[in-house]
Amino acid sequence: MKISVNRLKDYIPFEESTEKIAELLTQSGLEVEGVEHFESIAGGLRGVVIGEVLTCEAHPNADRLKKTTVDVGGEVVPIVCGAPNVTQGQKVVVATVGAELGTPEGETFAIKKAKIRGEVSQGMICAEDELGLGQSHDGIMVLDTDLPNGTPAGDYFRVTTTDVVEIGLTPNRADAASHLGVARDLKALLRRELTLPDVSEFKVDNGSRPVNVQVEDAKDCPRYAGLTISNIKVAPSPEWLQSYLKALGLEPINNVVDITNFILHDLGQPLHAFDLDKVANDTIIVKKLPKGTSFTTLDEKERKLTGEELMICDEKGGLCIAGVFGGQDSGVNDGTTSIFLESAYFSPDVIRRGSLVHGLKTDASFRFERGTDPNMPVLALKKAALLIKEIAGGEITSEVVDCYPNPIADMEVNVKYAHVDRLIGKHIPKETVHDILESLEIKVSEPNEEGFTAIVKPYRVDVTREADIIEEILRIYGFENVALSDTYQSGYLAEHPATDTNKLQYRVSELLTGMGYYEIMTNSLTKPSYASKSGFLKEEENVEIYNKLSEDLGVMRQSLLFTGLEVLAHNINRRQTDLKFFEFGTAYFKEPEGYREEKHLSIFLTGNKAAESWLEPSKKVSFPDLYTVVERLLDKLNVRMPEVEIIHEAPYDYALKLKMGEKEIGKVGLLSSKITNLAEVKQEVLFATLRWDYLLKKASGLKQYEEISKFPEVRRDLSLVIDESVTFDAVRKVAEKAGGKLLKHIGVFDVYQGDKIDAGKKAYALSFYLQDNTKTLTEKIIDQSMNRLMKSFEKEIGALIRK
Incomplete structure (x- = not known):
């Protein structure tokens, strides 16, 4: 994400260097990955001045050249010029000796003192393309100006320069995806006042073009605001706006679209402008359209809707995939004279689904799907309307429509001072804690000896817990201000189990790999048909994927069996028939009141015990080979051997059910051919499945070994x-x-x-x-x-x- 330093200064004044600002931002968690210098005209027209042609006569040694003298401000220099339109008395743009100009190919060349056909030339009178101001090379630029000779051309052409910092924005910091968001952090870091955009001059000119807004899906669209602007003229944007966008790596389009992009990057609030004359009956409806509905987006692609996208519609049909991409038929073009300007807060979930299913990633969806500020839509709307009136003309022809039936409340988080000190590793005075939080616009409420309540505005979607508040304090206080102690230690607010589950899993993986097994990792998505055809999985417990990429990946797996069998099939089809695999993974189940997850360990064994050899004949694997593995695994975890029950039920031909009391912890047995055929495996497979999450609870840690007894067995x-x-x-x-x-x-x-x-x-x-x-x-x-x-x-x- 690119941020203009010049624009930051409009929000918060500072004299610090760009390098210092980049350092402060990085230390606070907004890591600056690079700094570049932007100039609206390459080279900034350094060494280029306004001059006046004093004399102009034919070159004595060349028919197409002219010999001129030019006043460049306090000095008159001779210049040989080949332009057909050069003449005495003109105000021109002169590149003096030492200036560097760019070529259309992106290269540069320096202006030097030279002799051209025997005549001295100390500079160059420039054409439009030689300055990077356009494509014309028909002749030199002739200016209509009273500026004194010698005036830098950069002043005349209003060359914009700014440093641009590129921030590697982490997913949690959606609030900082704008100049205002970064300025809020600088406010806390520099302890200076922040100037918000002024919309005090906003007023409705008349109510001649009201719009009827109906929000049918308030859950996915908690807030929807808009207004109309009529009699505008769509045209190229002014230089300052084009330069702002170009500095951020954006291509200017037209004044209306450019203003919406300006507001998005400036305030973090995406806007969308509709051609009002293409909105049926001036009615906007926010709703979902039926599955299978065709909709053509701005990129001229026809898309089939899934029924899960939130749509902005009129009485005839869809106008825009809300928060993601506009429709082809309602966009602003050169002939647009009236617009409906939208500013909304959408549920991040619905935007994420719509963006993902259609493969559309835009600057707007990037912000909406991470969480925007629900309190920003009206302010951004008014600011954009004022800019459109200033740049594109027109008049505001409706009141601001603001559908916000259930305002999103501030978050309240209880914080204890003892936890602040313990997690940071240093005592920070209460006054400092309060000051830091207030500078971050986090209100400190009801403070007492033990702690306080932090009131967090909803634009901080990442600050919801006590640990988040403490992190905010630390990143502004400064990590570098917390000295390392002589001994290493860690503090946690959450409780942690005494058993290190990662260590246990690692040791079990070591055991299995030592016995010749390979670990596999399979997709959690699988075929719905496995549940319907297996005879032991329940279709009603399938967790279906709304935005499925294909029917083969339509549900979450209820068992690690079939995804593992697919790996066996892949290897067997390539003549690798002696296989030993294991996998740690999660199984997913739909329940009447929600969903359930279980951690499983699956073990597969098939083929021969060892490769064919002259030393001994090959021998197929058998049930004891796999059961022995399970016994050794339980022994490794210090889990007592469970009770066993012989069973003959799907998915096995025969198996042992492992139980601890009434709790089933797993099964070990030979899979039936019906099951293996579903995954196109044509040889016998032994399969063990264990409830890994339950085994971890029963494990008493890794097995402790003791010295061999000196008394005989x-x-x-x-x-x-x-x-x-x-x-x-x-x-x-x-x-x-x-x-x-x-x-x-x-x-x-x-x-x-x-x-x-x-x-x-x-x-x-x-x-x-x-x-x-x-x-x-x-x-x-x-x-x-x-x-x-x-x-x-x-x-x-x-x-x-x-x-």
Whole structure:
């Protein structure tokens, strides 16, 4: 964003250099990325003066040249000139020796003392194009002026020069997207008074052209103001206005449009001018038009409306996409004589949607979608009307229409002095705090010993919390005025959990990548058809996108499954079939009263365990390969092993449901071919999905390791014959309860089902590892522990102990 230093001085007087101003702005958070010098005429006509041709005669050695003498103010110089229209007595523009002029190609050349066909020439009488004042080269410029000879040509042509600072505006500082906004910060930084635009001379000339304004969508258009101006003459803008716009990198168009652009960059309030004679029945309606309505914008492109754009309409149809782009049929042109001038406050959300869906980014939408000042429309409207009368003539032919049924209130924020000192890291006197805030137009209300209430005007859309108020104090007080302490520390107003979730996620990522898994990141947008065809996702819980780019990206995902399967398909189609992937991501759900988000961790495993090799035959991955990964992951988080339940439900052929009490934390299993076919994956896929947000709550931090015990570990084996319906999880629960602290680990090293045992039975060969970290286990203690285990197995799960 470019800001003219000259215009800043109209708001707040200062003598400081541009470099000093740039430094102050940068320190306050408005980072100046560059400074350039603008001149309305390249080179500023330095060394170019007004002169008078005293004599003019034919050149003795050239038919087409003339030999002249020119008074350039206190000195008469000889100049050889080739212009056909040069003659005695003319007032002309002279580039003296040493002056630099520009060429049409953008290069420069210096005027030197020379001999032309044997005659001395000390300067050049200039044509229009040689000075950068136009394109004509038919002859020299002849002036009609009484200015004394030697007057700098820059004074005659009113050359405008200004420094222009370019600010890298951050998205939160919408209030500073104008000269007035930057001047407000300078007011606080320099402690000087700010001069607002004077509209005291505004008056309605007559009421001959009133406009009927109807706002049907007050939610998206809280305030809409306007007036009419008649009998104007559309023409090029005066030099000062053109120079102002050119300094900011804008191309002048005509006086009416240029004034609206001037107000936008000056006050931060976008305006729009409609050709009033093209507004049906002088009626303006603010509303949304039906989906599919055709609308042709100023760039002559026909666009299909989505039904979500806010439109400015008349009784026949759309005139303008509100706050974004004007319509082709209602714009101001050279034949316009009457205008309706609009000044409004629109909801940032509706402007953002309209701008995004049509790919239209304008200076107006840039400001509206970040948040403009709802108190500015009428002031800006009156200022623009006065400028139009001054520059384009005409008369104001209607009262100011101001539809503002529900005024936007100031924001009230409670602030405590203790929080100010703690976050800044330095005690700042209360009086200084109050002074800084008042200089920023933030009123200090009801101060007491502990704090105060800050009253924030609505144009500061980024100041809504106590921390924001403290940031405002600090950036004006000066970061450089807060000394660093000997020890590093941080202060926060919000509460922070003891568990570092980022660290846990990083460590789990390390674990998975160490096991050969690759992390993927997929799009949160997905196909609506997945929910309708999957059999386990609910269509009514789809979070639909209003401004969808395509049907394939029409909803937010309810599961990380399908976006991950699409990655598998992409790799498999390129002959990469042995794949291990994981992803941390968010799932989204629509609920009756709003929306819900869940953090998930998904793990995909497909293909062979290892690449084919002569050392061993290739072997397909199996369920234990993935379940082992989940076990190690939970162990890494210090989360106790959950209960498991065997399930046969979508999206799996078979799976284990992991539960902690009644809370489901995830599933691990083999996906059904119906599900994988939806994503065009033609091979078996093992898939685990875990509720990452819930695991983080249960995690007791990263696992703490301890020194290996110096007392030996003892292993004892048992063979159990149990009903085939009894799971290992049930066996493990009984063992953990009966084994107590001495039981460190239980494992299965063989499972048997066959004709050697009864039908409906199975045999588990189990290993039990016992250890006491304080002493060596005796045979008596070991036997007592094993007997306790065997009795529990017999009682709890009806096991037959094979001895």
